[in-house]
Amino acid sequence: MQRTGVAFGTSGARGLVSAMTDRVCYAYTAGFLQFLAKEGAWGQGHRVALAGDLRPSTPRILTACAQAVRDLGGEPVFCGFVPTPALADWAFAQGMPSLMVTGSHIPDDRNGIKFYRPRGEILKADEPGITRQEIVFDRQRWTSDGMLDAPLPLPDTIDIAPGYIARYRDFFGPAALAGRRIGVYQHSAVGRDLLVAILTALGAEAVPLGRSDRFIPVDTEAVRDEDIALARVWAAKYGFDAIASTDGDSDRPLLADHTGEWLRGDVLGVLCARALGIASVVTPVSSNTLVEQSGAFARVHRTRIGSPFVIAAMDAALAAGEGHVGGYEANGGFLLASPLDRDGRRLGALPTRDAVLPIVAALVAAGSGRLRDLLDALPPRVTFSNRLEAFAPERRDALMAWLLPADAAARRDRLDRAFAPAAGAPLTGLDLTDGVRMTFANQRIIHLRGSGNAPELRCYTEAEDQATAQALNGAALDLVAATV
Numbered sequence: 001m002q003r004t005g006v007a008f009g010t011s012g013a014r015g016l017v018s019a020m021t022d023r024v025c026y027a028y029t030a031g032f033l034q035f036l037a038k039e040g041a042w043g044q045g046h047r048v049a050l051a052g053d054l055r056p057s058t059p060r061i062l063t064a065c066a067q068a069v070r071d072l073g074g075e076p077v078f079c080g081f082v083p084t085p086a087l088a089d090w091a092f093a094q095g096m097p098s099l100m101v102t103g104s105h106i107p108d109d110r111n112g113i114k115f116y117r118p119r120g121e122i123l124k125a126d127e128p129g130i131t132r133q134e135i136v137f138d139r140q141r142w143t144s145d146g147m148l149d150a151p152l153p154l155p156d157t158i159d160i161a162p163g164y165i166a167r168y169r170d171f172f173g174p175a176a177l178a179g180r181r182i183g184v185y186q187h188s189a190v191g192r193d194l195l196v197a198i199l200t201a202l203g204a205e206a207v208p209l210g211r212s213d214r215f216i217p218v219d220t221e222a223v224r225d226e227d228i229a230l231a232r233v234w235a236a237k238y239g240f241d242a243i244a245s246t247d248g249d250s251d252r253p254l255l256a257d258h259t260g261e262w263l264r265g266d267v268l269g270v271l272c273a274r275a276l277g278i279a280s281v282v283t284p285v286s287s288n289t290l291v292e293q294s295g296a297f298a299r300v301h302r303t304r305i306g307s308p309f310v311i312a313a314m315d316a317a318l319a320a321g322e323g324h325v326g327g328y329e330a331n332g333g334f335l336l337a338s339p340l341d342r343d344g345r346r347l348g349a350l351p352t353r354d355a356v357l358p359i360v361a362a363l364v365a366a367g368s369g370r371l372r373d374l375l376d377a378l379p380p381r382v383t384f385s386n387r388l389e390a391f392a393p394e395r396r397d398a399l400m401a402w403l404l405p406a407d408a409a410a411r412r413d414r415l416d417r418a419f420a421p422a423a424g425a426p427l428t429g430l431d432l433t434d435g436v437r438m439t440f441a442n443q444r445i446i447h448l449r450g451s452g453n454a455p456e457l458r459c460y461t462e463a464e465d466q467a468t469a470q471a472l473n474g475a476a477l478d479l480v481a482a483t484v
Contacts, residue, residue, distance in 0.1 A: 001131060008127050012114035014103065014454075017057040020111055021146030022064035023137070029068035029099065031133035032115045035126065037072075041118055042097055044073030049098035050154075051079040051087040053190040053249045055108045055215050061101045063151045065113065070152075080157040083191035083250035085354040086164040088116055092350075093163075095119070102190075102249035105331075106454045108215040120351050123308045161194055168360055169201040171340075171347040176364050178203035183234050183243040185227070186211040187218055191250025191355065198356055199244065204363075209234055209243070218245065220252040220265050220331045221385045221458075227254075228262065235260030242363060242371055246355040252331040253355035255362060257371040263362075264383050265332025270294060271374055272326075272334050272358035275365035279323035282313040282337075285433040286330045286385075286447055286460045293379040298323065304434040305449065307353055310335055314351060330385070330460065334358040383462045384469035388477055391457040396450035399457070399484045403436050403448070418483075419446055422475035444468070446476045 001007045006015030006024050013028050036042035048069045052058035058081070066076040077096070079087050084100045091098035095118045103111040115122045115130075122130070141149050182204050186192035192211065199206040210230060218227065231243050235258060245254040256262045263271075266287040273281050273291075279298045281291060284305040292300050299322055303309040310327040314337040317325045325337040333353025340347040350357075366374055405411050415438055416427040423446065429439035435449025435458075445462035459477050463469040 008131070009112070009451075012100075012112050014106075014110060014112035017109055017111050020057070020061060022060070022067075022148045022151070023142055023146035025061045025064040025101075025113060026068045026137075026148075027135045028113055028130075029065040030072060030135045031130045032099070032122070033069065033072050033074065033097070034133045034135075035130045036097055036117065038129075042074070045075070047075045047077050047094070047096045049077045049079050049087060049091040049094070049096055050101070051082050051084075051098075052101035053084075053103070054081060054188050055103060055111055055248070057108070057111050058101045059154070060151075061111060061113070062154055064148060065099060065101065066154055067148060067152060076155055078155045078157050079160045081190050082160060083164070083194060083246070083355070084114060085251050085350060085352055085356070086160055086191070086194065088121075088352045089167065089348075089350050090160040090163055091116060092119055093348075100249065104249050105217055105219040105221075105247040105252065107217045110454065116352070121308060121311055123312055124306075125312075161197070164194060164356075165198050165201050167347070167350075168198050168356060171342070171345050172202055172360060172364055173345075174201060175203045176360070179368070180204040180241045180363065181207065181239070182363070183207050183209050183238060183240040185209050185230070185234075185243055185245035185254070187216040187245070188212045188214065189218070189246045189248060189250050191246055195244060195246065195250070195356065195359075198360070202360065202364075207238065207240070215248070218247050218254070220247050220254050222387055223254070223262050231256045231262060232260035244359050247331075250355050251353040252329075252333045253359045254332070255359050255371070257375070259372070263332075263371070263375070264288065264330075266291070266328065266330045266383060267375065267378065268332050268358045268362060269328025269334060270296070270378065271365060272361040273297065273328065275361040276326065276336075276340060277324060278326040278338075280317045280325045282310050282317060282325070282327035282335075284310065284329055285431055285437055286449070287328070288330075288381050288383045288462060289443075289445070290379045290381040293381060302433065305329070307333070307335065311337075311351055328358070329353065330383070332358055334361075380464055381462060382464070382466045382469045383460060384466070384473045385458060385460045386473050386477060387451070387459065388457040388481060390455060391450070392455050393450070395484055396457060399448070399480060400436070400450075402483060404432070418479060419476065422446070422472060422479065444472060446472060448476065448480065 423440040425441035447460040
């Protein structure tokens, strides 16, 4: 980790493909399995499920991970190139650990490995136990640049797609989306064909769009200008009821209304949670405050950004007996902590990010009407996010040192003088749960945070309308760029 820069981010190990050699990926997998073995959660002769996204580097990394499973006495089970939640759902049902090779939404010069216990994601508390493992290497099998000298092929693929399709068809019903015409922006998402199959299984006419043989880093929190334009063109040309898509590993959704306007992930999360009857909602501190203002939920818990933190808080809510528990992130991925029963049908818990559930739940909730009708009924709160790319960790640390002097009074004064003019009101609240989140007297919000997955500075803003939220975001990023 120290030598290569491949380290745990907010969700699994991530790094440059050039740094993620076979040896590094082998070591991470071996450390994960040795950690589980010491806890009694895995052992020799046991199986491990593997899957990956469509990045060019993914097959090679999967091969290295599979070799680590074999060398520790396990059996690798290759589930193919499928969505992260499809792998997790299948592996949880089998009671086996699993790993997903994916860099999610980041460019394909990077990749990652996401690890799952037999019943859920690894959490932040597990990471020290994994990284403390001592890995023994057979020096004869590695090249000088850290690659396997004679890699073995992956096992034959088992087809887990039917179960993932059935999960939604059996709960919502085969006519849940009858009469709806939905565009599916496929780009290079690993779940692009499965999403078409699921929407079709629910009775919709699903029309594939924009399929790409080249990996496209679609980020559901910072949608590219070209994807914004594409959705508007497709909506006007084809008359869709909605347009659906996901990020690269298909655990984060994108959903646009009939005009081609993409919904923000934290707004989609509220629509999904309300449609499912969730009582206790868990979401990171960066999410839109309309979740509280809507009055739709008995409890709302705020966490640091990242699914491990959301899952830990959902576990606490379940232990406290808070009824049906679910969570979502600002990127739109929905996590279902409690099984749901409706009209004699059950939707099993899936406590990891899922892109399909919020898409389907919102479309079903809209019925024969428009998604826009659901949005118009929510409080008028709009979020916008953007980023400064190539924002190195040392630059991030310098920014945080400037933003947060040790003296609390000096800190508040500096933030007020720097950002209040852009917000148009004095600073009234400061939340340091994850980064620096500033609330102003007019209820506008600026939130700055270094990404845990890539060398980027994230900026989240919230205001009373889209134009104000976007302008506030640009002003905040301009200030940061001019400061450090």
